[in-house]
Amino acid sequence: MTVAATGQRRSSGYLERPAPSSLADVVDTILDKGLVIDVYVRVSLVGIELITIDARIVIASVDTYLRFAEATNRLDLYEKGGEDLPGVIERVQQGGARGKTRGVLSGAKEALLGRDEEEEEPEERPRRRPAKKAVARRRRDE
Amino acid sequence: MTVTASDDFCYVYGIVPASLELPGNLTGLDDQAISLVTAGKMAAVVSRIDSDRTVGRRADLISHSRVLDAVAAAGAVIPLRFGSILQSQSEVSEQVLEPGSERFEEMLHELAGRSQFTVHVRYEESQVLAEVVAENAEIADLRSQTRDQSEDATYDARVRLGELVMHALEAKRTIDGSSLLDALLPFAAGCNVHASAGMDHLIDVAFLVEDKQRDAFEAAADQAAAELAGRARVKLLGPTAPYDFVEPRSD
Numbered sequence: 001m002t003v004a005a006t007g008q009r010r011s012s013g014y015l016e017r018p019a020p021s022s023l024a025d026v027v028d029t030i031l032d033k034g035l036v037i038d039v040y041v042r043v044s045l046v047g048i049e050l051i052t053i054d055a056r057i058v059i060a061s062v063d064t065y066l067r068f069a070e071a072t073n074r075l076d077l078y079e080k081g082g083e084d085l086p087g088v089i090e091r092v093q094q095g096g097a098r099g100k101t102r103g104v105l106s107g108a109k110e111a112l113l114g115r116d117e118e119e120e121e122p123e124e125r126p127r128r129r130p131a132k133k134a135v136a137r138r139r140r141d142e
Numbered sequence: 143m144t145v146t147a148s149d150d151f152c153y154v155y156g157i158v159p160a161s162l163e164l165p166g167n168l169t170g171l172d173d174q175a176i177s178l179v180t181a182g183k184m185a186a187v188v189s190r191i192d193s194d195r196t197v198g199r200r201a202d203l204i205s206h207s208r209v210l211d212a213v214a215a216a217g218a219v220i221p222l223r224f225g226s227i228l229q230s231q232s233e234v235s236e237q238v239l240e241p242g243s244e245r246f247e248e249m250l251h252e253l254a255g256r257s258q259f260t261v262h263v264r265y266e267e268s269q270v271l272a273e274v275v276a277e278n279a280e281i282a283d284l285r286s287q288t289r290d291q292s293e294d295a296t297y298d299a300r301v302r303l304g305e306l307v308m309h310a311l312e313a314k315r316t317i318d319g320s321s322l323l324d325a326l327l328p329f330a331a332g333c334n335v336h337a338s339a340g341m342d343h344l345i346d347v348a349f350l351v352e353d354k355q356r357d358a359f360e361a362a363a364d365q366a367a368a369e370l371a372g373r374a375r376v377k378l379l380g381p382t383a384p385y386d387f388v389e390p391r392s393d
Contacts, residue, residue, distance in 0.1 A: 011364050012364050012365070012367060012368035012371075014364070014367035014368045014370075014371045014375075014376065015363055015364045015367035015368075015376055015377075015378055016367075016375060016376065016377040016378070017377070017378050017379075018377065018379065020208070023200050023203065023204065025260075025262075025377075025379055026203050026204055026207045027203060028260070028262070028336070028346065029207060029260055029348075029379065029382060029385055030203060030206060030207050030210075030221070030224050030385055031203075031224060033221070033223070033224075033385035033386055033388075034156075034221040034222050034223040034224065034226075034385055034388060035156075035157070035220050035221065035222050035223065035388045036222075036223045037154075037222060037223075037226060037237075037238050037242070062301055064304065064308065065300070065301045065302075065303075065304030065305045065308065066300055066301065066304055067304065067341070068303075068304035068305075068307040068308045068311075068341060069284075069288065069300040069301070069303040069304035069307065070300075070304075071267065071271060071307075071341060072271050072274070072275065072281070072285055072303060072304070072307050073285060073288060073289045073303075075268055075271050075272060075275065
């Protein structure tokens, strides 16, 4: 690991500073934010507000638990290949595990908005994976 | 821009002091020119928009934030909610600027010389799950019980495992999230922690930062990222308009 020398505007290199912001960042930053004035002629949104709300909810459901269990079981720890925890930690610190650790559950938002930030308007079909299923499942379980 | 077709509405981005000088060549939704509608000491940043236009596309969101961030770089601005559209410029002055003038002035006074930085922190998922397994014997047991078994045979154990892992992650989040806040809050004038989800979520939080504290804040964020390296990734967005710091007061 490189440790930056002290000096003006030094940077550790670990802080990500994306610019310009991706669509996902912009959605996070501006949706549900900003002053509301009460004289709107209309606030015409194509379901985007609903999308972020969906993405933010973690429902304590059987579905959710199973996803966490699956991710935990998918880990390659001691049993397989004889690697112990310090080994895993070292590997992660070296950044080797980075690519494959994304994506296990990178958040509903990515799924909803699509991963390609540059892609233009998905023609009113942004809700690829609504959270409905989880909600429905929870109701059944109650 | 002298387009005055009767079916033009007015998209409003935010409210600024009337004395603000707009950055040059700024365009907004649909590449429309940005202008100011002024009433007394207050002005609204607007562009024209077709009356039958529905907003909410990717490009609209990006235009909205791009305009506000550019304006924020020039001076204090109160961002309006995305999608704020009024029928005409006179409606903007008569129904927004004039009645709200006093309150806007106060808000702008508070926002002057400050901008927003937003910090997103995500765990390295395999690392944090490895920690959870190593730190909790029951989780480790359940994991070895369920790991190479069929899903049906171990359904209950899997549900229990997932529940324990989720709670263990929540506990980690609380600890790691508060140490991040402790590290950054000394350099901020305010903060707003966002609700969020996802297994790898650690914390998302917006900070209002004084211009003169900006270097110290950025250095602290950099330091926090270095300390979390290997366990979590830290992303810093900003400076942006103060989207999180214009909560309407209930009066």
